[in-house]
Amino acid sequence: MKRLISALAVSTALVTPAFAQDTQVIGVSIPAATHGWAGGMNYFAQAAIDRLEETYPQLDFVLATAADPSRQVNDIEDMLATRNISALVVLPFESEPLTGPVQNVANAGVWVTVVDRGLSVEGIEDLYVAGDNPGFGRVSGEYMVSQMPDGGDIVVLRGIPTTIDNERVAGFEAAIEGSGINVLGMEHGNWNRDTSFEVMQDFLSRHPQIDAVWASDDDMAIGVLAAIEAAGRDDVQFVLGGAGMKEMIQRVMDGDTMIPANVTYPPSMIATAIEVTALGVVSQTPVSGEFIIGSVLVTQDNAEQFYYPDSPF
Amino acid sequence: MTIATLSSPKIKMSVIGPIVALVVLIIMGALMNPNFLSAGNISNVLSRSAFIGIIAVGMTFVITAGGLDLSVGSMAAFIAGLMILVMNTALPVMGIGIPIVLLGMAVALFAGLFAGMLNGVLITRLGMDAFIVTLGSMGIYRSLVTWLADGGTLSLDFSLRTFYQPVYYGGTLGVSWPIIVFALVVIGGELLMRSTAFGRHCAAIGSNDQVARYSSVRVARVRMLTYVMLGVLVGIATIMYVPRLGSASSATGLLWELEAIAAVIVGGTALKGGFGRVWGTVIGVLILTLIGNILNLTDLVSPYLNGAIQGAIIILAVVLQRGRKPGQ
Amino acid sequence: MGHAVTTPILALSKVSKSFGPIEVLHGADIALHPGRVHALIGENGAGKSTMMKILTGYQPPSAGLVMLQGQPVSFADMGQAEAQGISLIHQEFNLADHLTVAENIFLGSELRRGWFLDKPAMRARSRDLLGRLRCDVDPDRLISDLSNSDKQMVEIAKALLRDTNVLIMDEPTAVLTRTETAVLLDQVRALRGHGTAVLFTSHKLDEVVAIADDLTIMRDGSVVWSGPANEMDEHQMAEAMVGREISTLYPPKDSMKGALALEVEGFHVPGFAEDIHFTLRKGEVLGIAGLIGSGRTETFEGLAGLRAAHGTVRINGDTVTIRHPWEALALGLAYLTEDRKTRGLLLTKGLRENLTLQSLHKFSNWVINTRAEDAALNHAVTEFDIRGSRSVDVGSLSGGNQQKLLFAKTMLSDPDILVIDEPTRGIDIGTKQQMYEFIRKLAAEGRAIVVISSEMQEVIGLSDRVLVMRQGRIAGELTGDSATEDAIVRLAMGVGQSAPLERTA
Structure with a gap:
């Protein structure tokens, strides 16, 4: 679906060449690269900006990465006050603290695109581009059910306690309900390799038989795999990660039995958002509304389409 | 002569407090899950204690001498990143083998030495406050590793990692290497603290640096050495850490500095300096690691409350030591 | 007495004070009258500060009475004395450096308007109080920016705010230059004019002559002379202060003088001492006298590498x-600090750790030999007669035992040249005598020794030769019979000379 949008953007770019307007500024505010997914998101944001600046000489981009919500608020306020932005693409660190500042930006007549995490008040943004967290959980759960038709015992590693994590887990639980799959334990691995390594070690000590692991994230899956390998346990049949890290996609492509599949939650959604926003700024194309990027199951059959060797994620 | 010979038979709470806390934790763990005392779990807990533990031993000296180092966590991340980068770069030239692993280890040790020296020079020669200097270097190393990893994760070449992996997972006589190295560092540290002029000088400087200066102790050099030693130990910890997952990112070593400091204090070393004991630090590290382990092994409390339990036990362990000087 | 017609506003009658078994004040009398300036003089340790502390309620008397307006009173603390209009200005200023003048004057008794501070009123009142002292410091300036004399004025203004009728000042001019002193004395005269009773101590006898109406001279915890100040001249005052023969407290000076151990020429400690020159022979005890703040300690801290200093220093003939x-x-020069509690000993550590701290290398060869340390402690305990439990922290030893331990610690490093700063500060007479014997014994062993002391008798009784320092310079050298307290006082205070207008601290 991302490809579809890129294609749309490119074709529009061809339709409206060099519109010779005054330079317009688009602000992009995203969290800093503190974990793998965010690192990928930073990469795609930068790549999209480089590409668009070349395509549309009349566009100027301001990219700001913030390490915490309050700094992100500062970034956004600065963009409005000093850079005279025409549009803002924001991936909010957290919904609550960013709602007010983004609303101010919208009230100033600036186009607002919100990515991934919705704001607390509806109707502020002109465009909403997001992944599908309940869907991410549901697709993962459905895959688990399909792989274990007779049921089985699994453990689950959760991310940092947030709405995103809760929605994913709720979707997952709904999908496996009544399937005979029994969740032995759920602990927070905080989307961190080291933490999930230790959590998985303890799961292995605690449960003599684990059939599969839903690691729910590729960084966590790496920690989980290392722990299983170190313990020399062969009862675990497979680990399902998520988000589409290139190393993991590679292993799916190669037919690794421990990593038979992946579920996308593409960090490139930021690029989608930036491109569509740019399109809206330079042309009359209607782009407002919601744009939900579904989570797709990646298996050996389709893995090649989801492999981006240049991305850091 | 009215000097009584050195004997204080009364049990000091400051000594047994941390031990009591540890024993209570172990009993709790054993009651809650039969696997808790299995060889596998004990080995896991000790191995994962090794990183923080090795660093905390160095931290014990820094704190005893009246200093503080907040940069160790990000220093570890930076060293890990640098090590991976150097090893990956050297791979086409050197090929997989012991030399490239030794190269990586040398890089880690020298990077640690240099980073410690940098902190030490700023603190002792320029007379800046340890808190500020290391807060600054903490930020610098953390963003350097993010920059080295281009915002993502630096991963050691897969086959190289497989070759290097035994350094974390392997061992001798049934004991894994991180545990052995940790034990050696602890024994060396305990000896250094308890029985050498250096350890004595650290305690003297921490309790009153003016007295130490007037007693012809080389205050600046001893302080400097504590930071250098800590840096080298961070390097050693990183040597053990890298083969575990073979990667480094900006999330590596997050909050290790606080865990190390907490372990040192839980173990009975005075935060304001002047008194330190390495064996206590080991107890502190084990207490901290065991809390997480026990919480993972049981469903006693909501995982949301893990931090609260950890905090409560840290405070409790320190309260238990307060038999030392009641009412002062 | 009977020289004053008024009733004393504040007086002590037969007041004694003991600390433990040691009595430091023996049945002393003093009477302060409104509108009169009373000078209290005496050597260090004569009991002046104890007397001032009792007058201001800082310490209660062990025996005798404190009389306020002729009635016996007992102050429970300084607050009660202050409420009666009695203020003490310490030698070290009691001001918050980072607050303004007005904030300091009103510290603890701020004016409020409702919930908020009434800053304009405090400012105006401060200006008014300082005006009465003829001091035109802006109330908004920070204390840290003021000169010492202005700080002194702020202290006095603070006292005035609290309706002081008795103002007690501990060496108010010690840190002032000559001109600043002149300003202060003018202002003391103004206070006297307003009917305030003023008591002050000073080592500068010319000031006493210049301003005092009444005079009390103390020696060894007793009042030795009391009366109108104009009955005494400076020389008589000095004689009364020191007027005592040197007792047999001091061991004979019978050590053999050897070769030159230390030669110092053109030695400067920036900010504290300049152009210091002297020589010291093996087996010799050189006494250093001078007022506190004359640069004695700083000179020798400079020599010992504890302060930045420059100049020519030769040890055993070699320039170092x-x-x-x-x-x-390493060159065999050790400095034993005057400040044993914050620079000499680790109060929270045991005897053994303290004893060997300075010479730990002698006990360690990679690993410390604790058995050898214990043996050294046994030896030190015997040789220096250190009493007390070995298992306690050094902080709980008595001052005398701490001093002996500090001495033992320094001697463990076996120095050839030993500088001892205030060897007997705050210790009792018995321990003093022991210290003197140790020092002479070390000289007899052929060591070169410098003794810095504020006690002139000690310097005279102990030393073969005495150097007197004043305002960072060597003011003179006294040997043999010429080394009298009178002579030291004259050199230290510059009596009979026109003092240069320099800052002394």
Whole structure:
């Protein structure tokens, strides 16, 4: 679906060449690269900006990465006050603290695109581009059910306690309900390799038989795999990660039995958002509304389409 | 002569407090899950204690001498990143083998030495406050590793990692290497603290640096050495850490500095300096690691409350030591 | 007495004070009258500060009465004395450096308007109070920016705010230059004009002559002379202060003088001492006298590498450069600090750790030999007669035992040249005598020794030769019979000379 949008953007770019307007500024505010997914998101944001600046000489981009919500608020306020932005693409660190500042930006007549995490008040943004967290959980759960038709015992590693994590887990639980799959334990691995390594070690000590692991994230899956390998346990049949890290996609492509599949939650959604926003700024194309990027199951059959060797994620 | 010979038979709470806390934790763990005392779990807990533990031993000296180092966590991340980068770069030239692993280890040790020296020079020669200097270097190393990893994760070449992996997972006589190295560092540290002029000088400087200066102790050099030693130990910890997952990112070593400091204090070393004991630090590290382990092994409390339990036990362990000087 | 017609506003009658078994004040009398300036003089340790502390309720008397307006009173603390209009200005200023003048004057009794501070009123009142002292410091200036005399004025203004009728000042001019002193004395005269009773101590006898109406001279915890100030001249005052023969407290000076151990020429400690020159022979005890703040301590800290200093130093004839204390120690020069509690000993550590701290290398060869340390402690305990439990922290030893331990610690490093700063500060007479014997014994062993002391008798009784320092310079050298307290006082205070207008601290 991302490809579809890129294609749309490119074709529009061809339709409206060099519109010779005054330079317009688009602000992009995203969290800093503190974990793998965010690192990928930073990469795609930068790549999209480089590409668009070349395509549309009349566009100027301001990219700001913030390490915490309050700094992100500062970034956004600065963009409005000093850079005279025409549009803002924001991936909010957290919904609550960013709602007010983004609303101010919208009230100033600036186009607002919100990515991934919705704001607390509806109707502020002109465009909403997001992944599908309940869907991410549901697709993962459905895959688990399909792989274990007779049921089985699994453990689950959760991310940092947030709405995103809760929605994913709720979707997952709904999908496996009544399937005979029994969740032995759920602990927070905080989307961190080291933490999930230790959590998985303890799961292995605690449960003599684990059939599969839903690691729910590729960084966590790496920690989980290392722990299983170190313990020399062969009862675990497979680990399902998520988000589409290139190393993991590679292993799916190669037919690794421990990593038979992946579920996308593409960090490139930021690029989608930036491109569509740019399109809206330079042309009359209607782009407002919601744009939900579904989570797709990646298996050996389709893995090649989801492999981006240049991305850091 | 009215000097009584050195004997204080009364049990000091400051000594047994941390031990009591540890024993209570172990009993709790054993009651809650039969696997808790299995060889596998004990080995896991000790191995994962090794990183923080090795660093905390160095931290014990820094704190005893009246200093503080907040940069160790990000220093570890930076060293890990640098090590991976150097090893990956050297791979086409050197090929997989012991030399490239030794190269990586040398890089880690020298990077640690240099980073410690940098902190030490700023603190002792320029007379800046340890808190500020290391807060600054903490930020610098953390963003350097993010920059080295281009915002993502630096991963050691897969086959190289497989070759290097035994350094974390392997061992001798049934004991894994991180545990052995940790034990050696602890024994060396305990000896250094308890029985050498250096350890004595650290305690003297921490309790009153003016007295130490007037007693012809080389205050600046001893302080400097504590930071250098800590840096080298961070390097050693990183040597053990890298083969575990073979990667480094900006999330590596997050909050290790606080865990190390907490372990040192839980173990009975005075935060304001002047008194330190390495064996206590080991107890502190084990207490901290065991809390997480026990919480993972049981469903006693909501995982949301893990931090609260950890905090409560840290405070409790320190309260238990307060038999030392009641009412002062 | 009976020289004053008024009733004393504040007086002590037969007041004694003991600390433990040691009585430091023996049945002393003093009477302060409104509108009169009373000077209290005496050597260090004569009991002046104890008397001032009792007058201001800081310490209660062990025996005798404190009389306020002729009635006996007992102040439970300084607050009660202050409420009666009695203020003490300490030698070290009691001001918050980072607050303004007005904030300091009103500290603890701020004016409020409702919930908020009434800053304009406090400012105006401060200006008014300082005006009465003829001091035109802006109330909004920070204390840290003021000169010492202005700080003194702020202290006095603070006292005035609290309706002081008795103002007690401990060496108010010690840190002032000559001109600043002149300003202060003018203002004391103004206060006297307003009917305030003023008591002050000073080592500068010319000031006493210039301003005092009444005079009390103390020696060894007793009042030895009391009366109108104009009955005494400076020389008589000095004689009364020191007027006592040197007792047999001091061991005979019978050590053999050997070769030159230390030669110092053109030695400067920036900010504290300049152009210091002297020589010291093996087996010799050189006494250093001078007022506190005359640069004595700083000079020798400079020599020992504890302070930045420059100049020519020769040890045993070789020119040496000493930039750090360990370099001094390696050359056999040790400095024993005057401040044993914050610079000499680790109060929270045991005897053994303290004893060996300075010479740990002698006990360690990679690993410390604790058995050898214990043996050294046994030896030190016997040789220096250190009493007390070995298992306690050094902080709980008595002052005398701490001093002996500090001495033992320094001697463990076996220095050839030993500088001892205030060897007997705050210790009792018995321990003093022991210390003197140790010092003479060390000289007899052929060591070269410098003794810095504020007690003139000690300097005279102990030393073969005395150097007197004043305002960072060597003011003179006294040997043999010429080394009298009178002579030292004259040199130290510059009596009979026109003092240069320099800052002394």
